[in-house]
Amino acid sequence: MKQFLKDRLPLDGMMDHLRKPLPKHINLLFSLGSLAMFLLILQAVTGAFLALFYSPSPDHAHNAVQYISGEVPFGSFVRGLHHWGASAMVIIVFLHILRVVLYGSYKAPRELTWVVGVLLFIVTLGFGFTGYLLPWDEKAYWATVVGIEISSTAPVLGDVVAKILRGGTEVGAVTLSRFYALHTIWLPWLAFGLVGVHLFLVRYYGSSGLPKNTDEEMKTGKPFYPDQVFEDVVGILILFVVLACAALFAHVPLEDVADPTNANYDPRPEWYFLFLFQLLKYFQGPFEILGTFVIPTVGMLLLLFLPFLDRSERKVLWKRPIALTVTSVSVIAIVGLTILGATAPKLETTEETPPTEQGQQVAPPDTQTEQTDETEEDVFDFQLTEEEIENATEVDEESQ
Amino acid sequence: MENEGRRSFLQIATACIGGLLSLAAGIPLIGFAISPAWKKGESQWVDLGLVDRLKNSRFKKVNYTFTAKDGWVKATKKRSVYVTDIGNGEWDVFSRTCSHLGCLVRWNESQEAFLCPCHGAVFDKNGAVVAGPPPEPLQKLEVKVESGVLYVKEA
Numbered sequence: 001m002k003q004f005l006k007d008r009l010p011l012d013g014m015m016d017h018l019r020k021p022l023p024k025h026i027n028l029l030f031s032l033g034s035l036a037m038f039l040l041i042l043q044a045v046t047g048a049f050l051a052l053f054y055s056p057s058p059d060h061a062h063n064a065v066q067y068i069s070g071e072v073p074f075g076s077f078v079r080g081l082h083h084w085g086a087s088a089m090v091i092i093v094f095l096h097i098l099r100v101v102l103y104g105s106y107k108a109p110r111e112l113t114w115v116v117g118v119l120l121f122i123v124t125l126g127f128g129f130t131g132y133l134l135p136w137d138e139k140a141y142w143a144t145v146v147g148i149e150i151s152s153t154a155p156v157l158g159d160v161v162a163k164i165l166r167g168g169t170e171v172g173a174v175t176l177s178r179f180y181a182l183h184t185i186w187l188p189w190l191a192f193g194l195v196g197v198h199l200f201l202v203r204y205y206g207s208s209g210l211p212k213n214t215d216e217e218m219k220t221g222k223p224f225y226p227d228q229v230f231e232d233v234v235g236i237l238i239l240f241v242v243l244a245c246a247a248l249f250a251h252v253p254l255e256d257v258a259d260p261t262n263a264n265y266d267p268r269p270e271w272y273f274l275f276l277f278q279l280l281k282y283f284q285g286p287f288e289i290l291g292t293f294v295i296p297t298v299g300m301l302l303l304l305f306l307p308f309l310d311r312s313e314r315k316v317l318w319k320r321p322i323a324l325t326v327t328s329v330s331v332i333a334i335v336g337l338t339i340l341g342a343t344a345p346k347l348e349t350t351e352e353t354p355p356t357e358q359g360q361q362v363a364p365p366d367t368q369t370e371q372t373d374e375t376e377e378d379v380f381d382f383q384l385t386e387e388e389i390e391n392a393t394e395v396d397e398e399s400q
Numbered sequence: 401m402e403n404e405g406r407r408s409f410l411q412i413a414t415a416c417i418g419g420l421l422s423l424a425a426g427i428p429l430i431g432f433a434i435s436p437a438w439k440k441g442e443s444q445w446v447d448l449g450l451v452d453r454l455k456n457s458r459f460k461k462v463n464y465t466f467t468a469k470d471g472w473v474k475a476t477k478k479r480s481v482y483v484t485d486i487g488n489g490e491w492d493v494f495s496r497t498c499s500h501l502g503c504l505v506r507w508n509e510s511q512e513a514f515l516c517p518c519h520g521a522v523f524d525k526n527g528a529v530v531a532g533p534p535p536e537p538l539q540k541l542e543v544k545v546e547s548g549v550l551y552v553k554e555a
Contacts, residue, residue: 167436177471261479286535389549
């Protein structure tokens with residue numbers, strides 16, 4: 001069999017390429033890219049299996065996720081892997097970007113590798129945003145309502161983009177269908193295409209190594225295969241064990257089914273969008289657009305074009321004062337805003353005066369210290385049946 | 401020389417055929433995907449209940465449902481509003497949707513204000529922004545009374 005393949009494929013050349021030595025002194029941080037790729041594959045595989053039982057319609061989505069978690073054998077584990085894998089992916093990709101910034105690996109000739117990497121980071125966030133609508137629970141619904149409203153604040157095309165994302169004027173069946181298609185078809189195609197280009201560029205230019213590597217050291221480190229691959233696989237094993245433990249022992253949240261009239265719900269996004277959620281609070285009135293559009297867009301463009309903006313000599317981060325300052329401030333701001341967003345107190349409303357049966361408010365009690373959210377009893381539904389409306393119209397006409 | 405001319409013709413012809421195919425397939429596909437951008441919401445009058453039952457209401461939370469098309473689905477949509485009887489047969493009906501990013505506001509009697517649970521918006525009893533990020537006031541919905549029934553315009 002081996003000979004059969006050898007006769008038909010350039011296996012020796014491929015093996016020679018894989019055995020090419022890496023630069024000297026590279027460390028564990030250089031495994032982050034492999035971990036990110038493993039997570040992408042894990043998400044694709046677990047997602048493909050979840051799709052066997054999932055139904056992207058508002059009437060069935062929540063029940064389907066409940067069924068997966070509660071009744072399908074291993075369903076809770078598979079959903080857990082997918083859920084925690086998503087969070088792990090955001091963390092690993094973020095750390096991978098930081099590693100590249102730390103060693104200045106984005107500098108020439110690897111600018112394109114960086115640009116494609118940042119596009120992959122954007123796709124990762126896209127996976128997160130489209131993915132958490134799919135359970136169609138309260139968090140899914142409200143985070144998507146707010147997320148799409150954010151896009152609608154963009155100048156000129158904001159409303160158009162929001163309508164395209166929603167598939168209409170409000171979040172509903174078409175939105176869920178669109179997000180499912182984006183999450184399971186469009187974004188995976190895009191992600192694997194970009195990963196292909198990213199890997200080609202990484203292999204084409206070779207590992208960037210450390211800034212201190214001499215020309216000689218760049219070619220005399222351990223071989224990529226099997227040495228580096230083994231280290232990557234050990235890292236992947238550890239990561240998988242952590243995710244498996246989380247899937248087995250940590251609760252994967254599923255809130256009540258989405259209810260567009262539930263005003264008791266305090267909408268909060270997934271943890272990796274909390275910094276943006278918190279940022280939006282600081283820009284008021286006409287400055288709203290700074291938080292919703294200008295800062296996120298400018299930040300992403302700066303990240304995308306970093307190699308073309310920072311043309312300085314390649315050195316480690318602490319020897320590049322401007323890059324060090326910008327990176328530190330950005331990381332501190334993102335982490336700080338995330339913590340503030342996570343710990344922000346939820347809104348408590350003073351108990352409203354209970355209504356009488358006739359729909360009239362009674363006087364508030366003298367001592368009203370308890371803070372509580374509105375209850376079912378506070379909310380009225382006086383809508384008439386069609387028959388009652390017809391009767392009311394007939395009575396009105398007769399009286400005239 | 402002749403060959404070069406022929407090859408450059410073939411290059412241009414290939415590019416033209418590729419471009420033509422891309423346009424022929426791309427225009428309908430993109431139009432298909434972004435068609436919701438031109439879709440306008442249909443407005444309709446929805447009853448909130450008999451005026452007699454809502455008389456003297458003050459920021460009363462009223463839920464209602466109506467049927468509207470959501471793509472291929474004829475869906476029952478749920479809404480929630482605050483109704484106030486301002487006298488002389490006039491009504492204030494406030495949408496509960498925050499004008500910032502769409503979360504549902506809550507009326508707080510002691511503060512006499514609408515509070516948003518998302519980004520800290522505060523609106524006064526007239527719907528004007530008092531604090532927080534919203535660039536616009538809370539939306540007051542169009543209402544009418546017919547045959548003793550209060551209707552709200554659902555846009």
